[in-house]
Amino acid sequence: MSAAYDDVVVQIAEYAAHPERIESELALRTAHLSFLDATACAFLGLADAECRRTAEPLFPTAAPHPSRVLATGYATDPVQAAFSTGTLIRWLDFNDTWLALEWGHPSDNLAAILPLADHLAQRARATGGTPPTVRDVLVAMIQAHEIQGVLALGTALNRHGLDHVAYVRIASTAVATRLLGGSEEDMRRALGHAWVDGGALRTYRHTPNVTWRKSWAAGDAASRAVRLAYLALRGAESPRTPLTAKGWGFQDSLLGGHQVTLPQPLASYVMENVLLKPWFPAEYHGQTAVEAAFRLAPAVGDRVTEIDRIEIRTHEAAVRIIDKTGPLANPADRDHCLQYMVAIALLHGRLDEEHYTDEAATDPRVDALRERMIVTEDPEYSRAYLDPAERAVANALRITFSDGTDTGWQEIRIPIGHPRRRPEAEPLVRDKLRRGLGSALPDERAELVAERLADRDALLDTPADDLLDLLVVP
Structure with missing residues (x-):
């Protein structure tokens, strides 16, 4: 008989499998704000030539129903699109933040969610199915925020020289597998692979080795998550105790025996309390x-x-x-x-x-x-x-x-981006979005897109591919 899966793997998969349990209006409202903020970051990042070079797909693709890359004219497969989207969102260190024992930027997970939603919506139209909507995107964001953020409450990867993007890979893997139609068992297998990938070193975030890798590391993690989700759906077998295996698991190999836990139930706490950077780009x-x-x-x-x-x-x-x-x-x-x-x-x-x-x-x-x-x-x-x-x-x-x-x-x-100062932040996020859109789109179109995105009630039922129609640049 095969060993049971690690408890943390089981809990994450069970949570990700039930998006219908996300009922918090505050979380949904904040997810919309986080989405606007991340979109602004992507458009603003394009001003940097190094960002454009890094985000450009390596090879042309003929993938059916290709994923469009936010803020660009690129269309590619979902794995590459996750890397490119994550690079754009993260480039300026300007997207949302979560501070706990571990730090991180939960909207990095949008890099996996948005390209998949676009691809799946196009595929659904072609096959007579129902395309995922913006509401589905926001609910997936809430789940990914929660997984990454609650893991960060219990375990500081940075204390062991590891980068927080490992938690992006874990959160994005769970949610990407679910978006692709995977079962809980598929999610458990995908998560097993995500944990045994280990963690990137924080070397590139600290003197004397700081490089632009800190701006594409999260895109790299999201891209890996999408690939692992597809592999799991193809039946790839997975380690069942990637965390707790004696001597060889994540905990013993990388954390000196520290036990990884989810210190509170997974719900919508992280999105409700996430920190925004609406005003200026600074760590x-x-x-x-x-x-x-x-x-x-x-x-x-x-x-x-x-x-x-x-x-x-x-x-x-x-x-x-x-x-x-x-x-x-x-x-x-x-x-x-x-x-x-x-x-x-x-x-x-x-x-x-x-x-x-x-x-x-x-x-x-x-x-x-x-x-x-x-x-x-x-x-x-x-x-x-x-x-x-x-x-x-x-x-x-x-x-x-x-x-x-x-x-x-x-x-x-x-x-100012703290939940206790949220009323001050909201108009600044909208200004940031207009500034970002205006950097790449004609003024009239930028204002039209900003108005469409700001109308949350009308936006929620918009198919994901229609959303991307608004956000690509010829």
């Missing part, structure tokens, strides 16, 4: 520091050369991820540097994609300010970061001038 642990710097920028004015020191109080995760001194190699390095982001915000009173370019970084004032910054962990901020009742992402700044005067502490505990 999330530094969002409130940048906002505090915006508030202090008028006090700096033309006194930049008089600044003696800039103190930053932050939380442990920020110290570990984005506290960087010394040279920064490229834009991917700069948008993960707390000091760089704060310096730009103080100098310009804003922070946009172009501020991470080589041209912007040559401003000698940026490194001069970075050299005057002192970053320290505030234990209270670290506690509040992990408190499920608070989920703060706190930072505080104080600027002291050479004459001994200072600005006083500017503290912000809750970023």
Whole structure:
């Protein structure tokens, strides 16, 4: 008799198999907002030539009912389309975020969901079936957010040098298999393969090895998930204890024996509480520091050369991820540097994609300010970061001038994309969407598409391929 599947595999498959259980109106409303936000990110990412080169399909394809790639004119197979879509969404580090023991960006999973939904809708039309709708896309997003986010509540991959995109692969595999019509058994087999894939190293997110891979790693994970879903549907046999196998399983091989768990039941908690980045592109642990710097920028004015020191109080995760001194190699390095982001915000009173370019970084004032910054962990901020009742992402700044005067502490505990500041975020997401669409579409069409996407009630029953008709660029 074959061994039983790992309990975590069973729980994820059972949850993914029942999309009808998703009943939270708040989760559905937030999923729509997250979708608009991710769409904006994809369009904005196209402005970067390296992003376009990375996202372009490697080879032409003649696949029937090809998946269209969001924000482009590419049409390819669902596996390649997942990679390309994920690369576009993630490129600017501007999509939604989840912070727990592990960090991540749950809308990365849209990279697997959207191309599959487009492909399946076209196939359904050709065969007389019922195409999946935008509601189906949003429900799949809720499920993928939940799987990735609840895993992150219980296990910190980063503590073992592994990247969070392993959880993207797990979540996307479960949901992709279900979208393709797979049974719970198919999902369990697909998940077995997803876990034994192990995890990518975080090397490419940390000095001195930061590269653009951090912007396509999630697309790579989503693409792998789609491939594994197809393999499972073809009957590929799978390990049943990929996590718990003694000596050779994920837990013993990669986590030093730490047990992977789902610390709370899978429902819709993560989508309801996900963090958005509606205002400016910056690694999330530094969002409130940048906002505090915006508030202090008028006090700096033309006194930049008089600044003696800039103190930053932050939380442990920020110290570990984005506290960087010394040279920064490229834009991917700069948008993960707390000091760089704060310096730009103080100098310009804003922070946009172009501020991470080589041209912007040559401003000698940026490194001069970075050299005057002192970053320290505030234990209270670290506690509040992990408190499920608070989920703060706190930072505080104080600027002291050479004459001994200072600005006083500017503290912000809750970023603007937090659920407690959601009303402030919603109009910013819509502005971000218009800006993204306007970067690739004629003004009249961009406004029309923005209006169509913003009307959630009308959008929900739209077939997925009709949605992609709106979002491709000739």
